[in-house]
Amino acid sequence: MGIESYLNAILFGVVAGTLARLITLRSDYRQYPTYLHGRIIHLSLGFIAASLGALAIPALLELEFTAVTFLTLAATQFRDVRNMERNTLTELDQFELVSRGSTYIEGIAISFEGRNYLVMFTAFLTSLAYIAWGWFPSTVVGMLSIIAALSFMSGSTLRDIVEIEESAISFDGAGLYVDNIYIMNIGLEERQEEILKYGMGFILKPKNMNVIATISNLGQRQAILHDVSVTLGIYKDSGTPALTPLIKRDLDDGRLGVFILPLVHDAELAKKVIGSVPVLENAIKMPSEATFLKGGKK
């Protein structure tokens, strides 16, 4: 096979891969990565990943087996992407009024790394299809891989695993309660009035046993608080720790009492926001999958 068609195959792979990165790179309400520099960094890395993926097949066909070892280089490279994201976000987290928490940060960092691999696969498959079948099938394969990459991207959200209900907040002496779940002790009358005025309470009812373990994760809870305060605003400033949104757990049945202080006082909207919080990969637990419970291998 001539160098011409290799060039075309690589070109197709690189374009499909870079396109995949462009599509999977989204700046949503989290505003991360921010325009424009953050995007450029990730597009460039996506381009590099795509080039590595696209080069693999031509290298193999030319019997340059050692050339494939550069894929290990890619793995190192993308692990660094994850480190970079983790470090940046951890640094920035100190200056958030309601922090993301390290579980959320790790989740974001992992998806940055993962998406680069998806880009590599897309480029790999596209160039393979070009060499095997020609340009048209290669375009189809490229598009299919991008669609597959997109479906890998979407995880489940809280709406899928819990029922969300609004609930009144109340004080019993100095104790703040959401439904019957104790949140914290607020001593000053003045603060209590503020909290009753601005605060909102929600109860998250787990739909099954696995969910109880997942939502009890502190990182998952922090993610809920962060997302809610980013989207609905927050009645809090530095130096007012009494005005801190909190989530506590009912020890009896694993329900969560969510106490928030949003600027936008709209219960339906708040429910929607809580429902759209991603279920963090690192928080997911599956007690029901324990093989020793199913009578399988111990």
Next chain:
Amino acid sequence: MIVEKAILAVITTKEEQVGGGAPIFICTSQEELELFSTNLEAIMDGIAHRLSDEVYIIVKH
């Protein structure tokens, strides 16, 4: 060991109930107690917690 929480101040109208290492503010009325707690909360960036109607503490979280 890292101590995450600390009592920064104790404010009370009942002197005989409190003692120990943290600064203690003894007030003569309930209004004064509230005022001291509010000010100390703002100054120390802590939270004023109520242990009983006579004893408030400022805690750094």
